[in-house]
Amino acid sequence: MATAEKTTALEDDRPYRRRGHLSRAFSRLIRKKIAAVCMVILGLVYFGGVFAPWVAPHDYRNQDLSAIRKPPNVVTDQGITGFWSKSHFAGTDLKGRDMFTRVLYGVQNTVILTLVSMLTGGLVIGVTLGLVSGYFGGKIDAAIMRVGEVFASFPDILLVIILAATLRERVRGWVIWLEENTFLDGLLTLGVTDYLVVSLALVSFGWIGMARLVRGQILYLKEALHVEAARAIGASTPRMLFVHLLPNAISPIVVTVSMSMGSMVGVEIILSWLGIGIQPPRPSLGTMLYEGASISALRNFPWLLLAPGAAAWVMVLSWNLLGDALNDVLNPRTR
Amino acid sequence: MWKYIARRVLWLPVLLLAVSFVTFALGHYGPGDPVAVMMGARYDPDSAATKNLRRELGLDRPFHVQYVDYVSHFVRGDFGSSLSLHRGQPVRELIIKKMWVSAQLAFAAMLISLAGGLPLGFFIAHRQGRWHDPTTVTITLVLMSVPVMVSVPAMTWLMCLKLSWVSCSGWGGLFDLRIIVPAITMGVPGIAGLTRLMRASTLDVMGQDFIRTAQAKGLGALTIDSRHVLRNAIIPIITVLAFSLAGLIGGAFITETLMGIPGVGRLAVDAIFARDFPIIMAITLIGASAFVLANLLADLAYAVVDPRIRYS
Numbered sequence: 318m319a320t321a322e323k324t325t326a327l328e329d330d331r332p333y334r335r336r337g338h339l340s341r342a343f344s345r346l347i348r349k350k351i352a353a354v355c356m357v358i359l360g361l362v363y364f365g366g367v368f369a370p371w372v373a374p375h376d377y378r379n380q381d382l383s384a385i386r387k388p389p390n391v392v393t394d395q396g397i398t399g400f401w402s403k404s405h406f407a408g409t410d411l412k413g414r415d416m417f418t419r420v421l422y423g424v425q426n427t428v429i430l431t432l433v434s435m436l437t438g439g440l441v442i443g444v445t446l447g448l449v450s451g452y453f454g455g456k457i458d459a460a461i462m463r464v465g466e467v468f469a470s471f472p473d474i475l476l477v478i479i480l481a482a483t484l485r486e487r488v489r490g491w492v493i494w495l496e497e498n499t500f501l502d503g504l505l506t507l508g509v510t511d512y513l514v515v516s517l518a519l520v521s522f523g524w525i526g527m528a529r530l531v532r533g534q535i536l537y538l539k540e541a542l543h544v545e546a547a548r549a550i551g552a553s554t555p556r557m558l559f560v561h562l563l564p565n566a567i568s569p570i571v572v573t574v575s576m577s578m579g580s581m582v583g584v585e586i587i588l589s590w591l592g593i594g595i596q597p598p599r600p601s602l603g604t605m606l607y608e609g610a611s612i613s614a615l616r617n618f619p620w621l622l623l624a625p626g627a628a629a630w631v632m633v634l635s636w637n638l639l640g641d642a643l644n645d646v647l648n649p650r651t652r
Numbered sequence: 653m654w655k656y657i658a659r660r661v662l663w664l665p666v667l668l669l670a671v672s673f674v675t676f677a678l679g680h681y682g683p684g685d686p687v688a689v690m691m692g693a694r695y696d697p698d699s700a701a702t703k704n705l706r707r708e709l710g711l712d713r714p715f716h717v718q719y720v721d722y723v724s725h726f727v728r729g730d731f732g733s734s735l736s737l738h739r740g741q742p743v744r745e746l747i748i749k750k751m752w753v754s755a756q757l758a759f760a761a762m763l764i765s766l767a768g769g770l771p772l773g774f775f776i777a778h779r780q781g782r783w784h785d786p787t788t789v790t791i792t793l794v795l796m797s798v799p800v801m802v803s804v805p806a807m808t809w810l811m812c813l814k815l816s817w818v819s820c821s822g823w824g825g826l827f828d829l830r831i832i833v834p835a836i837t838m839g840v841p842g843i844a845g846l847t848r849l850m851r852a853s854t855l856d857v858m859g860q861d862f863i864r865t866a867q868a869k870g871l872g873a874l875t876i877d878s879r880h881v882l883r884n885a886i887i888p889i890i891t892v893l894a895f896s897l898a899g900l901i902g903g904a905f906i907t908e909t910l911m912g913i914p915g916v917g918r919l920a921v922d923a924i925f926a927r928d929f930p931i932i933m934a935i936t937l938i939g940a941s942a943f944v945l946a947n948l949l950a951d952l953a954y955a956v957v958d959p960r961i962r963y964s
Contacts, residue, residue: 351790463667466667467667467670467671467674470667470668470671470940470943470944471671471936471939471940472935472936472939472940472942472943473905473939474905475905475920475935475936475939476674478905478920478921478924479675479678479679479924479932479936480678482924482925483678483679579797583799586799586801587799587801587905587906590801590906591905591921603801606799606801606802606805607801609805610801610804610805610910612808612812612813612820612821615805615808615809615813616813619809622802622805622806622809626799626801626802626805626806629799629801629802630797630798630799630802633797633798633799634793634794634797634798637793637796637797638790638793638794638797641789641790641793
């Protein structure tokens with residue numbers, strides 16, 4: 318295809334084509350102060366969470382029986398190592414464990430779970446179903462959208478709660494089967510069951526919104542001239558989907574991902590708050606918030622709520638504000 | 653138009669049947685045996701008492717028989733009776749009582765959202781492009797982002813422990829001071845969405861020709877705002893209100909559990925842990941019906957108040 322090569326070469330010569338849509342959007346994004354701050358905060362929180370074992374000053378299981386239910390304190394007279402390893406930046410809990418460390422590990426669970434669920438549920442399943450639904454239309458479209466409607470009709474997050482509550486035993490069975498029949502060992506003790514249960518529950522509600530959004534975009538884009546032209550010269554289906562349709566729908570997808578990450582973080586915390594998410598002794602923000610919310614804890618040890626509450630709030634808030642800024646940058650029509 | 657309505661109405665029972673099937677299957681094939689929960693320590697899978705109880709409850713029949721039986725009773729308004737949570741009590745009466753509580757709470761929360769969101773949105777639409785606009789949007793987002801599990805204890809700490817204005821938990825109806833904390837924590841997040849919606853809709857109306865005509869006629873700003881802008885800008889809000897109607901019935905899982913409010917949300921959470929399937933089924937189905945009906949009503953209300961909208 319000599320002509321195709323020629324056109325790309327020509328396009329590359331034009332200076333304004335050198336940078337892609339997303340890269341130009343990104344440079345507009347970091348010029349927004351709030352967005353930049355949110356990205357830095359999310360970066361820090363996610364780094365701290367993912368690398369919790371290296372970042373955390375204590376072990377999340379270690380009990381310091383001489384410092385039970387101590388308010389936050391900072392050791393300043395023992396140099397930098399004493400400052401890091403002796404201080405309890407967020408106080409200690411009822412068992413004498415460092416709250417700052419436990420919050421970091423709790424963030425780790427939330428971060429991994431929400432990222433995995435977003436990638437699989439929102440991006441892979443949601444975008445694929447939306448593409449298929451919008452492009453092929455007809456019976457496939459009707460089937461996918463009707464199934465989505467059933468999932469979306471459950472009041473609030475009741476389906477997620479029911480799923481997480483009923484799936485656990487079955488998933489546990491699968492994990493035990495895996496351990497017995499493959500070379501994989503120690504899955505149960507690693508907490509794989511919890512991870513699978515929560516991800517499955519989150520995925521169940523994460524795909525619908527994305528599928529609907531992508532479908533709407535595709536239906537709209539299908540009428541565009543460049544798509545008609547591509548169809549006229551006989552472009553194959555994958556080429557139509559991945560070269561002509563999907564890249565043009567990328568802006569709303571990016572905005573939706575950022576917006577729904579916030580709610581996904583919220584749902585994950587609700588699940589462990591209800592006791593059907595990450596199980597103790599693994600720390601989770603939900604469990605910590607539950608323990609800190611009793612009246613006696615609020616009255617006597619309010620810092621038990623402060624650290625996990627602040628972490629949860631900062632995560633949800635940063636995703637929401639970032640989504641808002643992205644919306645301004647990527648969908649200029651609504652500005 | 654009528655064809656569209658008929659299609660939507662005919663689809664409703666199918667949708668609800670699917671929802672009921674999913675819930676029923678999850679309850680049936682999921683772990684947790686209601687008979688075991690009911691018998692507690694005396695549970696022995698092979699004893700005659702266990703078998704009798706199972707037969708009495710009809711839980712020994714095959715899945716499809718149980719399901720068809722449940723649906724046929726549900727359609728006739730018989731939701732069965734509670735298995736373990738409120739043993740023997742008819743689910744219908746139980747849920748109606750709890751729903752009344754949740755509805756009052758949701759109503760109070762909706763009032764707060766409306767009282768905050770509508771004026772704010774209307775105001776910043778008139779200040780488009782100035783600092784009021786992005787600042788207000790950001791502040792409402794900041795408030796919206798506080799998770800309920802954080803905002804409820806934080807508000808309790810402030811209102812009950814620090815200021816001693818209200819007692820910390822419990823329920824006394826719409827005109828009891830204890831409704832303040834749950835109503836605020838449920839209502840404030842709604843302000844963000846309503847502010848945006850009201851802003852967008854006001855801006856839309858302000859750009860219309862008839863507003864320019866009104867200005868050209870020399871009408872005062874106040875008259876234009878109250879007579880022409882506000883009236884038309886409020887129309888899209890109806891859709892949101894319809895959706896909140898569905899929320900009136902669904903209850904709030906976290907807030908009700910934390911504040912000790914005897915509403916549907918708390919009942920649902922308790923029922924899930926007690927494997928009280930009749931209650932779970934009834935709450936899911938009633939909530940889903942309310943949601944799809946509200947959806948339909950919103951679409952229709954939209955077409956009625958705005959004759960430009962036509963469904964086909």
